[in-house]
Amino acid sequence: MRSSSSAPVAGEYDYLVIGAGSAGCAVAGRLAENPTISVAVIESGGCDDHYLIWTPVGLAKTVVKPGPYNYGYYSEPQAALGGRTNYQPRGRVLGGSSSVNGMVYIRGHHKDYDDWAAQGCHGWSFNDVLPYFRRSENNRRFAGTDNPWHGTEGPLYVNDLRSPNPFAKSFLQAAEQAGHKLNDDFNGAEQEGFGYYQVTQHNGERWNAARAYLHRGEAANGRYNNGRTNLHVLTETQALRLVFDGRRAVGVVVVRGGVEQVLRARREVIVSGGVFNSPQLLLASGIGPAEHLRSFGVEVLQDLPGVGENLQDHLDIVINTQLDSTDLFGATLRGGLRLLREIRRYRRDRTGMLTSNFVEAGAFVKSRPEVERPDLNLVFTVALIGNRNMGSRRKLGHGYSGHVCVLRPESRGFVRLRSPDVRDAPLIDTQLMSAPRDMETLIAGIHIMRDVLGQPAMRDLGGREMRSESFADEASLRAFVRDHADCLYHPVGTCRMGPDTDRLAVVDPELRVRGVEGLRVVDCSIMPTLIGGNTNAPAMMIGEKAADMIRAAAR
Structure with missing residues (x-):
């Protein structure tokens, strides 16, 4: 069954990692630390060596619409949102979404991971995953200290903002005036409170997963100058379907330069395509709900009904305030002149407004006193941000926005094939706000945010x-809310991890795909439930932990 492909074999490696996003870079980089094994990373996008990626404010160009670095998917029309679609930016470049995201370093609440362990995902409690967060992290604030929560020698640089915006400072002062406490470390002993975010930057530049785990160099000037001959980075290489020998994954069919080829794995194939593309590749390869696969003429290798299910994302709403100040970003003549001065400043010493990640300050708060942990994330943005109903950038001018985000939504969506060809966008249905409780939590957060802004x-x-x-x-x-609520671009869960008793679990706690051999999924799609925070740092943690699991299995 599926023993080979007619395409010629183009290379053989010990491990194939499909997808060079946050988790894929981490697992590949760690595996390649053993010089006796070979690792190939397959990325459909190109190299990340571009100023729009390295310069933090470049995300305003890379994330807002589909382009060379962004898949720019859209969901199906959402009934609870008046038929609107959800925009779903996903990185299509080395580093994946860590190359186009807001660079916020957040792990989530400790109990989020304890919940995973309580659901049968043994080895995934907070105490289990904290060492991997610390191993990944190079936090410059804590350099020279032995901090129990943070690492200072990992490949991922984490820093305080170089040039905090004065409006972000005012926002935190307003939070104190409203009776809220400040928190200078959302990733420490306690998450609750208001404060500045730390960011994945170094010397005023974005530090994405590729820079951390693949390039391994301060400048990262060379395309693949990582100093490791056993780590092979294949860009502009689209994975089409997995190759099996019986029920064992032994490779992947790819297309490079318009030519189909087969890359083979001597040990394991690791799917790290992300929350939309990982289930899409499994489905196109015959792993998923049997009836769905047959409807597209895909031969069923393993009937796994959970593939593509359990899609979760943070529900978000934005409150915008127009204010004519060039300390805030805006598409005006005065703003353009200010930007020219800031460009010169950034080129000179890597400081100023171009180091901003836009979302500079925020909070984790409870919607109701009886909630055991923060269920809302409030985010202060030094620009006017909103969905497509908000109007053009030029019309909006300068201002700031307050985001209100539901951290643990009850709504669940799904991902399906739109066609058996993975080069076509998958069908994404977020089912956003389909659970009534999500609207109620969001409204509670709006009242809290408006109180602070007032x-x-x-x-x-x-x-x-x-x-x-x-x-x-x-x-x-x-x-x-119905007219303007949207996703916050933190999708998870479509290849969820779970115990043997969970019929919808796609992978076990070792991240091995059920019913086949030699195949794992390593990215945020394995999360059984959404964590209370941004997903970039957890994705790298997952890659770090997976590398240890894979090495242990090879002994």
């Missing part, structure tokens, strides 16, 4: 709250 530290700066009529009464507020 304090003197922010109110006295001036500005005009956009769509203020939406907050006049409960009916208007709910209509505002």
Whole structure:
């Protein structure tokens, strides 16, 4: 069954890693530390050596629409959102989404991982995963110290913002005026509170997963100058389907330069395509719900009903305030002149507004006192941000925005094939806000955010709250949510991890795909439940932990 492919064999390696995103870079980089084994990383996108990626504010160009570095997927129309689609940016470049994201370093709440362990994912409690977070991290704030929560010698640089925006400082002052506590380390002993985010930057530049685990160099000037002859990085190489010998994964069919080839793995194939592309590749290769596969003429290798199920993402709403200040980003003539000065400053010493990740400060708060851990993330952004209903950048001008995010939504969506050809975008249905509780939690967060933004530290700066009529009464507020709520680009869960008793689990706690051999999934799709925070750092943790599992299995 599926013993070979008609395409010629182009290379053989010990391990094939399909996808050079955050988790894929981490697992490949760690495996390649053993010089006696060979690792090939297969990436459909190109090299990450571009100023729009290295310069932090470049994300304003790379993330807003599909392009050379971004798949730019869209969901199916959402019934709870008046038929709107959700935009789903995903990195298509070395480093994956770590090359186009907001660079926020957040791990989530300790109990998020304890929940995984309680669900039968043994070895994934917070105490189990903390060493991998620390091994990954090179946190410059704690350099020279023995901090129990942070690492200082890992490949992933983490830093405080180089040039914090004055409006972010005012936001934190307003939080204190509203009676909230400050927190200078969301990744320490306690997550709750308001504070500045730490970011994955070094010397004022983005430090993505490829820079951390593949290039392994300060400048990363060479395309693949990683100093390791056993690590092979294959860009602009699209994986089409997995190759099996019986029920064992032995390779992958790829297309490079328009030519189909087979890459073979002597030991294991590791799928790290991300929350949308990993289930898509499994489905196209005959692993997934049998009825769905047959409807596309795909031969069923393993009937796994959970492939593509359990899609979760953070639900988000934005409150925008227009304010004519060039300390805030905006598409105006005055803003353009300020930007020219900031470009010169950045070229000179890597400081100033171009080092901003836009989302500079935020908070983790509880929607209700009885909630055991923060279930809301409030994010302060030094620009006007919103969905497609908000209008053009030029019309919006300068201002700031307050995001309200539901950290543990109850809504669940799914990913399916749109066609058996993985070069076609997968069918994504987020089912956003299909669970009524998500709307209620979001509304509670809106009230908290508006209370903070209404304090003197922010109110006295001036500005005009956009769509203020939406907050006049409960009916208007709910209509505002339906018209403007969206995803926060933290999808997880579509190849979920679980014990043998979980019929919808796609992988076991060792991340091995059920029912076949030699195949693992290593990315955020394995998360059984969404963590309370950004997903980039957890993705690298997953890659770090998977590398140890894979090495142990090879002994």
